[in-house]
Each structure stands twice: as C-alpha cells, then as structure tokens.
Amino acid sequence: MEKHPSLSQRMDTTCRPRKGLKCLSFEFQCRLLLHHLLLTSLSGRHCVYATSAAGGALSASNCHDIHHGFDVYPNPTAVSLAQSTDTPLTAAMPRSAWKCCCWNASNQAEEVECRCEGDGLNRVPQTLTLPIQRLTIASAGLPRLRHTGLKVYGSTLLDVAFTDCLQLELIQDGAFANLTLLRTIYITNAPKLTFLSKDVFLGISDTVDIIRIINSGLTRVPDLGHLPPHNILQMIDLDNNQITRIDSKSIKVKTAQLILTNNEISYVDDSAFFGSKIAKLSLKENKKLQMMHPNAFDGIIDIAELDLSSTSLVGLPSAGLQNIEALYIQNTHTLKTIPSIYNFRNLQRAYLTHSFHCCAFQFPSRHDPQRHAQRMLEIEKWRKQCKSDSGSRKERSTLDNSFDMPEDFGSFGGTDDSAIDITPITFASFDYMADDTMNKGTFHEKIILNPGDDSSAELCGNFTFRKPNIECYPMPNDLNPCEDVMGYQWLRISVWIVVALAVVGNVAVLTVILSIRPESTPVPRFLMCHLAFADLCLGLYLLLVACIDAHSMGEYFNFAYDWQYGLGCKVAGFLTVFASHLSVFTLTVITIERWLAITQAMYLNHRIKLRPAALIMLGGWIYSMLMSSMPLFGISNYSSTSICLPMENRDVYDTIYLIAILGSNGVAFSIIAVCYAQIYLSLGRETRQTHQNNPGELSVAKKMALLVFTNFACWSPIAFFGLTALAGYPLINVTKSKILLVFFYPLNSCADPYLYAILTSQYRQDLFTLLSKLGLCRQSALKYKDSLSGQATTRFTIHGSIQRHSSLTCKMQTVMGAETQKMLKNSEDYV
Numbered sequence: 030m031e032k033h034p035s036l037s038q039r040m041d042t043t044c045r046p047r048k049g050l051k052c053l054s055f056e057f058q059c060r061l062l063l064h065h066l067l068l069t070s071l072s073g074r075h076c077v078y079a080t081s082a083a084g085g086a087l088s089a090s091n092c093h094d095i096h097h098g099f100d101v102y103p104n105p106t107a108v109s110l111a112q113s114t115d116t117p118l119t120a121a122m123p124r125s126a127w128k129c130c131c132w133n134a135s136n137q138a139e140e141v142e143c144r145c146e147g148d149g150l151n152r153v154p155q156t157l158t159l160p161i162q163r164l165t166i167a168s169a170g171l172p173r174l175r176h177t178g179l180k181v182y183g184s185t186l187l188d189v190a191f192t193d194c195l196q197l198e199l200i201q202d203g204a205f206a207n208l209t210l211l212r213t214i215y216i217t218n219a220p221k222l223t224f225l226s227k228d229v230f231l232g233i234s235d236t237v238d239i240i241r242i243i244n245s246g247l248t249r250v251p252d253l254g255h256l257p258p259h260n261i262l263q264m265i266d267l268d269n270n271q272i273t274r275i276d277s278k279s280i281k282v283k284t285a286q287l288i289l290t291n292n293e294i295s296y297v298d299d300s301a302f303f304g305s306k307i308a309k310l311s312l313k314e315n316k317k318l319q320m321m322h323p324n325a326f327d328g329i330i331d332i333a334e335l336d337l338s339s340t341s342l343v344g345l346p347s348a349g350l351q352n353i354e355a356l357y358i359q360n361t362h363t364l365k366t367i368p369s370i371y372n373f374r375n376l377q378r379a380y381l382t383h384s385f386h387c388c389a390f391q392f393p394s395r396h397d398p399q400r401h402a403q404r405m406l407e408i409e410k411w412r413k414q415c416k417s418d419s420g421s422r423k424e425r426s427t428l429d430n431s432f433d434m435p436e437d438f439g440s441f442g443g444t445d446d447s448a449i450d451i452t453p454i455t456f457a458s459f460d461y462m463a464d465d466t467m468n469k470g471t472f473h474e475k476i477i478l479n480p481g482d483d484s485s486a487e488l489c490g491n492f493t494f495r496k497p498n499i500e501c502y503p504m505p506n507d508l509n510p511c512e513d514v515m516g517y518q519w520l521r522i523s524v525w526i527v528v529a530l531a532v533v534g535n536v537a538v539l540t541v542i543l544s545i546r547p548e549s550t551p552v553p554r555f556l557m558c559h560l561a562f563a564d565l566c567l568g569l570y571l572l573l574v575a576c577i578d579a580h581s582m583g584e585y586f587n588f589a590y591d592w593q594y595g596l597g598c599k600v601a602g603f604l605t606v607f608a609s610h611l612s613v614f615t616l617t618v619i620t621i622e623r624w625l626a627i628t629q630a631m632y633l634n635h636r637i638k639l640r641p642a643a644l645i646m647l648g649g650w651i652y653s654m655l656m657s658s659m660p661l662f663g664i665s666n667y668s669s670t671s672i673c674l675p676m677e678n679r680d681v682y683d684t685i686y687l688i689a690i691l692g693s694n695g696v697a698f699s700i701i702a703v704c705y706a707q708i709y710l711s712l713g714r715e716t717r718q719t720h721q722n723n724p725g726e727l728s729v730a731k732k733m734a735l736l737v738f739t740n741f742a743c744w745s746p747i748a749f750f751g752l753t754a755l756a757g758y759p760l761i762n763v764t765k766s767k768i769l770l771v772f773f774y775p776l777n778s779c780a781d782p783y784l785y786a787i788l789t790s791q792y793r794q795d796l797f798t799l800l801s802k803l804g805l806c807r808q809s810a811l812k813y814k815d816s817l818s819g820q821a822t823t824r825f826t827i828h829g830s831i832q833r834h835s836s837l838t839c840k841m842q843t844v845m846g847a848e849t850q851k852m853l854k855n856s857e858d859y860v
Contacts, residue, residue, distance in 0.1 A: 092130040127169065129154055134163055140187065145169065153178035165190040173199040176206070183207045190215040196220050204228070206232025213239045224253035233257070241266040250289075252277060253282050253306035261285060261306065267292070275301040278328075282307070290314045291337075297321045302349075303328030312358070313338040324348045332771070337361065338380075347372035358382060362668075365590045368500070369397040370406050379501045387501035388511035388586035395584045429514075507767045508670040511586050514578035516767065524575050525773055527779045531568030534782035535561045538792070545795045552622055552642045557786055559646055560615040562780035563653075571775050573601040574672055585671065593668040602667030602675060606690075607657035612777060613697045614649035618642070619785070624704040628711050659686055674770060691751045694744045735784060743777045 064232045128145025134140040142163035145154055150169035157164075161182050171194050186208050191197060198221035216222070223246040233256040242251070247270040256262065262284040263287045263316060269291040277298040282288070283306040295317040302310070302325075310332060312318065318340040326349030327333070335350065336357040345358065347368035355378045358364055367386045370376070370393045381387060389396040505511045515521040538561040540552055540681040573738060577597065581588040592598055637645075660667045665675035665683045679683055748767055786792045 034833065037612035049050045056820055057090060059292040066500050073543045075277055084828075092128055096710050107614035129157060131157070131159055131161070134503075136693065137619060141563045155181050157182070158187045158335050162186065163188040163190075165192065166194060167192045169194050170196050172196045174204045176203045178204065180207050183209060183391075185209060188213040188215070191219065193218045195220060200225060200229050202226055204232075205230060205237075209234050211237050214241070215236075215239075216708070217244045218243045219245040220379070222246050223248050227252040228255065230255040235260055238263045238266070239266075241268075241269070243268040249273070249274055250279055253280065256284070264288070274779035274823060277301060279824065280575065281305050283308065287311070294318050295320075296518070297325040300328045304330070306330040309334040309336070310586065311336040313340065314486055314560035315340050318342060319363070321346050323424035326350055344529065351375075354378070356380070362594070369393055369400045371397070371400050377500055379499060381501065383590070384503045384505040384509040385511065388502070388505055390501055391511060392584070392586070397589065422501045456850050489841060507764045508652070508672065508676070510671060512583050514574060514585055514671050515771070516764075519576060520771060521575070524571055524578075526826065527772070527775060528571045528575055529566055531564060531775065531778040531782075532572065532786060534779065535565035535568060538782045541563065541792060541795045542655070542786075544799050552637055552639055553619065555642055556615055556619045556622065556646070559649075560785065561607045561782055563615060564781050566604045567775050569610065570601050570605040572674075573597065573777075574771070577671075588856060589671065593671065593673070598667050598673040602673035603657045604658060606660070606675065608651045608691075609774075610653040611649060611655050611695070612781070613694055615646070616777075618645055618649070619699045620701045624708055627790070632756050656799065672767070687751065691747070694747075698744050739777060739780045739784065743773055747774055 090625035104308070107563075127145065129143055129145035131141055131143040134142045135398050138443055140162035140167070141159055143159070143161050144165045144167060144168055145764045148165040148168070149388075150166065151171055153164075153166065153171070153174065160186055164179075164182065164186060166796075169191075170393045174197070176189070179186060187210050189205075189208075190209070192215075193317060194216075195218070197216075197219040200222070215238070220243075222242075225242075225247065229251065230253065233255060237257065237260075240256075240262065241264065243266055247267065249272055250267065253265070260283065262282065264286045265282060265284045266286075266288040268288050272289065272292040272294055274295060275289070275297045278300055278486055278753070280297075280302050281304045285307075286309045287305075288311045290311050290316040295314065295316040297312075297318070299322040301322075305328075307329060308331065313336045316338075316339070319342065321342065321344075323346045325346050326335075329349045331351065332353055334355040334357070335353055337345070338357050338359040338361060340358075340361050341363045342358070342361055343363055343365050345364065350356075351372065351374050354375050355372060356373075356376060357380045359380050359382055361382045364382060364386070367381070367389055372392045376390075379387065379390065503509075507516055510516055513521075515524065538557065542558050542561070577592050578585075579586070581592070618637075619716035622642070625637060653694040657667065661673040664686050665836075666677040667673045667674075667675055675686070675690075678687060
C-alpha cells in the first residue's frame, strides 16, 4: 500500500509560495484532510481487489478523470465486482466532465475492465496505467478514433467497445493495428459513423474473433479485405445500419456467422459473396429487399444456413445454395415461387411463409416438370452406364431398386418436437459482447471418395437415388392443401349442387320481384330483394371457389400464390363476408317485420313502413361493407386460406374481429328463434293442436320450424366451434372445419330463396303474371289473381269486424286470432 504524506507535509507544500499561485485557504485544507482520512479508511480489507501489472492491489473503486489520478471518487459500492458494463457513471458529473473506472470483469476474474464516459471525453484516455483487457468508451463526445488512440494498450487489450458515441464519425486507418491480442471490436449507437475507409482494419491481429458494428449509420458494407485470411471469425455483425445494397464481390470473409439484418438493403448484386466462406448468412428484416441477382450467392463456400425472413423477396436465387442445410424465409408474404428441390442437395430443414411452398418439395414432378425430366434422364444415363460395367459389383442391386421414384418424392417432418433439431451450435469461448440467443453457424468437412478407385466404380458403387426427408414448415392442411381445394370428390359435387341452386334460385327471385311493379311496394317484397341479392353474392363466392378447384385440380400449390394473394381471393373473400352479414341482417329484419305484423295485428301503426325499412337496410349495407373491408386493411386476412375466409388470428384486433363476426351471427339467430317461437305461440292452443281439420296451420308451423332449423344448421356449428377455437380449445380438426365452412356455411344462400319466396303463393302469382306478359301461362295467372282477390276480401271483412267490435275484449282476441291465422295460412305477401 502506498504511503500517504503527512498533513504537515501537505500543508507545507500547499502553502509554499509559487509564481502565479496563492496559498490555499484553511477551508480547502480541512476538506483535503477529510478526503485523506476517507481514502485511508477505504484501503482496508473490505475493499474488492484486482491484481495489477506490478502485483499490487487494485481497488474496485479505481476511478479518475481529466484532472486527477485514481481514487478521487472513493465509493466502494459504486463499482462492484458484479457491476454491468452498461451502468452509467455520469449521473453526478457535470456535462463537460468525464470519468474512467476500472474493476475486475465479472465473468473473467483475471481480466481488468475499464469504462470511460462523459461528454467531455473527446479522445481515448492515454493515462490508464493498469494492464487493461477490456476498454469501453460510452456516452462520450469522441468525434474520431485516431490511429494511435489504442496503441498504448496494444500489449494487453482484448476487447474494445464504443457505445452511444453520438459524435463518432471517423475511424482512422490502422486504428486497430498493433493490438496483438485483440479478439472483439464492438461499436453500437454511432449514427454519424456512415463510412469506414478501406484500410480501417489494416494490420489487425490474427486473434480477432468478433466484429460487431450495430445500430449505427453505415451506408455500405465496410471493406473486410484486411481481416486475417487464414482464420475463421466467429461473428461479423452489421445489424441495424443503413446499408442500401451489396455490390458485386464486395464481401470476401471467412466467418461462422455474417449478420446483415435490419438494414435498408434493396438489392444484392451478382456474386456479392464470391470467395467467402460463411456458415450462416442472415439478411432478415430487410423490408426493402425485393430483388436479388440470379447469381447473388454464386461463389459462396460451404454455406449451411440462410435466413431471408421478413423481407420483400419475390423469388429466391438458387445458384450457390447447393449445399445449404437450413433455409429460413418466414414472414415473407411476397415470395411467389421457390426453386426446385433438385437445386438443394443437402437441404434438411425449411421454415417458410407459405405451406404451398412445402408442397413444391413434396411433389417435384408437378412443381418443375422440366427439371424433373432432366433429373430422370441423368439417372437413366448413369443406370445404363453402370449396367454396362462389370456385373460383379454387388452394389448394382441397390442402384437398380432405387430408380422408381414415388410421386410423394419428399416427406414432411412430424409434429413431434423432438424430431426437430434446433439445438444451437456453441463455441468454446463466446464473448460477452456477442448475443447468446443467436444460432451460430458451423462448417462441415467434405466427404472425399477413395482416390484409388476408378471413376466408374465411384459412381456405381456410391450412387443411389436417396429419397429426401425434409422438415418443412408450415405444413399443408385441408385449408391450405397441396393438390385440391375441395379435397374430396363428394364435397366437390355437393358444392356445385349448392352453387346451382343458390344462383338459379336467387336470380329467379330477383327477376320476378324486380319485373313486377305493384302500385305500392310492400315491405316484405323490398326486404326479399336485399335477401336475394345477398344470397346471390354468397352463391357467386362458392362459384369462384369451385372454379379455382376445377382449374387447379391435382396441383393447387402451383396456382396458390396467384389465387390467394391476387385479386381473385380478395373478391371472393369480400363477397362471402359481405353476403353473409347482409343476409343475416336482412333475415333478422324480415323476421322482426313478420313478428310485428302477426303478433301486433290489431295495431297497424306498429308495422314497419317502407321508409324506415329503407333506412334500416341502409345501415345493414354500411355494416356489411365495413366488416368485409377490414381484412383488406390488415385486420385478419383473406389470403390465409385457400377458401379465402378471414381466419388469420395474429393479434388482439384479429381476435376481436373474429369474435364480432361469430357473436353477431349468434345474436341474429337468437332473435330469429325467439320471434318465430312467439309467432307460433300466438296461434293459440286449439290451432297448434289441430291436425286434420286445419292442415294449413300445421303446414305453417312446419314451415316456421324449417326456417329456424336451416338457420340453426348453418350458423350454430360454425359459431360454436369457431368460438371454442378462438378460446384455445379446438374441438374439431381442420378437415371437419373445412366441411363446415364449405358446405354448411353457404347453405342458407341455397335455402332462403325457396323458403322465403319461391314456395309462397305471392311469388307464384308474380311469376305467372310475368309469364303472362310474355304470352305464357295466362290462365294460371288469372286463377292466382282471382284467388288472392277473394282472400283480400276476407281480410277486409275481418278488419271491419274488428273495428265494429273493438269494445269487447273477448271478441278482440278472437278476431286477432282469426287475423293471425288468415295471414299465416294465406302467406300474406312473402314469407
């Protein structure tokens, strides 16, 4: 321990007259005395020590600034042994000051780490006399790193870091030269550092292992030609810069991992990585990366993993990727096509965005017939050559038995998590400045055949056609199939039947209603027009889905992108959501209108008039348009399935949207069921129990039950299973849910025109009236006209009877019951 001078000596030295200086005041001498006592008390056995170059003790609170030596901030708890390097030291310093503190590195007891920070720090401190292994310059006003800035620590420095140096804009050539033990360069949050000259890394040591320049302003990839040519670096990380493109042959490195994520890269030129040896290359999160040269990866050596996730790529160049083992292209919805499996010799895992791209690996003959044919010719060529050789080789049987290629060339990995090898490859010494969560790349030794064998023996003895087993995700399912949209022949036939009934029935209803113009448009006729139009839209949706199924039969995955991400699926999805909401809304309004007309028959002012009905339907159209437009603007998505239904559930907005769809259908069905139940109960017990004497009332009851049943059959299964799936408890598999969505979901559009219009006497009268205008069925038209005229007279008599006996309660009930029965029996207007 150093000997401290006595107080008298200090006072004598302080008060000794010097030129230009005055004797210090007594108050300052007292403060100096207290400071001396405090330093002495802190030098005891309770301090944390590190070994210096001379073998002495290093206090954990060793700090100094521009004006003083060590131990001017004697706070043993300020910088402890376990303190993180990210802890700021400038909280109590003036803005123009700076300070350096040193301590033992927390994970390497033999290494000394120093952290210097402060706005007043405009160059690397040169007065740190300790054997520093790690140096961090943080939150400093450092404008440039001079070529001599780090050389004073060249014999001991292992890691150097510059963090939050907002003014750093230049690193001089050779700044990292003569650092004989350097292993890590770490620069982060330097927005003004836009360019590194060609010779920045000139003279860098062969021991360098990690270079990370992240969250900075680099606009181009720095020249890495001076990196050690014979060593493989563990990591080169240029994450979150402003790099705009990668020029031809601009990168030539040897590294286990090259990271170029979160940049502004828009193009990768021809042979951009030519001569590089890279185990894992990451270009993910480059949102502007749309195009790559067809030979962008040509010349890259031994690449094992490639990550192009979260980009805007349209196609993937395959040149140079023959030996790739893992491919990541997730969250890249713009990727239209993927190369043939024949372009990837060693591919084992593929994590893609679209399941139909996995189908390309499973059915190579349908994905790329030309490339598949070339492959078959190559196999046939070698088979004939091997057969012409000596017949004594036993391996020939293996070759002969392997040429019949099954159609399902590839196979998908199972759902068992244990079958997926995602264990990261670790290194012996991984630096504290690197990201432990990143998956490091690794190289594999090449397999060298016995050079003593002749070429024919090598080919015939080792050549076998191996069926690849590629783990590809997401896996196809019934909603995103490989071959057929419908998947089942009976489902395909059923859909075409429903399409025919829905389109023909609703067109017939619209034609008749719009062709016949009565003197006053009744509300049911007005509502039936909206219902028929909505159901026709749903029928057109089914027609579009049935057409794409017929067009892409057996190879849907080749048409999937154009269909799901093109105009077709957006139109189909819009039609089905709009039609389903408008149909349910109109059915609910029709039911309420009939409920008011029948249960409130005594009160004519309780009925819905035409103008209020028009305003109500205007609200229904606005509601339906709004719900069907949301998936076009990012809330759920029409492109997530082959049948174009908005089933994507990515965030809370998607969940709310799906719950709103299912919940509104459930509320509408409840209203319809309750209203029809009250209508049926309003008939009275005698009417409900009559079977033989009054068959008309019984048929009305059956018709109402049928109306409720069709609504229940169409909506309740979808609502129930949909809500359970959203709650995280799916009760049916994807296959059954597809049957519900394709067959039961549009069933209402097929049944509604017949139940609510075509089977009613009013529609038949309108139909015969229309045909009579064309010269057809005139006698039937007169018959229906006379029949309905007599019914109208009966209703008029009943109304008069009601008015004459309105004072008698019992008679009022009787007349109301008669009115209700007549209206139901004769099917007043529609419904």
